Amino acid sequence: MISFIWAQDIDGVIGRDGKIPWHIPVDMKYFKNTTMGHPLVSGKRTFDSYKRVLPGRENIVLTTQINDLSDEVTKVTSLTKLLELMSKNPDKEYFISGGAQVFKQLLPYVDKLYKTTIHGHFAGDTFMPVIDYSQFKLVSSHNVIADDYNSYACTFEIFERQK
Numbered sequence: 001m002i003s004f005i006w007a008q009d010i011d012g013v014i015g016r017d018g019k020i021p022w023h024i025p026v027d028m029k030y031f032k033n034t035t036m037g038h039p040l041v042s043g044k045r046t047f048d049s050y051k052r053v054l055p056g057r058e059n060i061v062l063t064t065q066i067n068d069l070s071d072e073v074t075k076v077t078s079l080t081k082l083l084e085l086m087s088k089n090p091d092k093e094y095f096i097s098g099g100a101q102v103f104k105q106l107l108p109y110v111d112k113l114y115k116t117t118i119h120g121h122f123a124g125d126t127f128m129p130v131i132d133y134s135q136f137k138l139v140s141s142h143n144v145i146a147d148d149y150n151s152y153a154c155t156f157e158i159f160e161r162q163k
């Protein structure tokens with residue numbers, strides 16, 4: 001199974017200057033809890049933004065520059081090779097963690113969406129590709145209000161592709 005996990009603002013912003021433009025601990029915790037134990041696929045720019053290999057998960061990085069990466073990472077050099085790898089393990093849930101370039105290429109194949117909406121407007125240079133939600137069914141939704149630690153309210157939604 002192929003799943004996307006991401007956080008976007010109200011306008012679809014997901015990144016700025018190679019980073020995420022907000023700091024929302026409740027979403028970081030959600031990302032960690034949801035992806036823990038599962039393979040995590042990221043583009044090289046997103047992987048670089050983590051600054052380290054994320055523990056407890058197989059870190060799979062899409063890049064043409066394999067020499068730049070640590071041996072702890074599974075390097076994949078093309079979309080075709082990534083699709084082959086994932087199709088060999090149909091019982092696993094592959095979490096695609098972005099960025100925009102990677103989401104865009106995998107959009108035709110994604111089965112499940114873990115979407116966080118941050119209820120704010122941020123300046124950004126990277127946007128989530130447009131998703132046709134009519135092809136998906138909302139299966140879960142919950143809201144978290146802003147507080148002293150999380151400066152914006154968030155909505156956590158899960159969608160599954162309609163068969």
Ligand SMILES: NC(=O)c1ccc[n+]([C@@H]2O[C@H](COP(=O)([O-])OP(=O)(O)OC[C@H]3O[C@@H](n4cnc5c(N)ncnc54)[C@H](OP(=O)(O)O)[C@@H]3O)[C@@H](O)[C@H]2O)c1
Pocket residue numbers: 005006007008013014015016017018019020042043044045046047049062063064065076077078079097098099100101102103105126
């Ligand atoms: N808000 C969120 O949830 C979220 C999630 C993820 C990322 N982000 C943000 O999004 C931004 C990064 O996104 P991005 O779209 O610029 O970059 P990206 O998708 O993370 O990485 C792009 C890089 O991945 C590699 N790549 C992509 N497709 C490939 C393919 N088919 N074959 C081989 N390599 C491939 C290439 O690396 P090489 O140049 O090494 O070949 C390419 O330069 C950052 O600001 C990040 O913080 C936000």
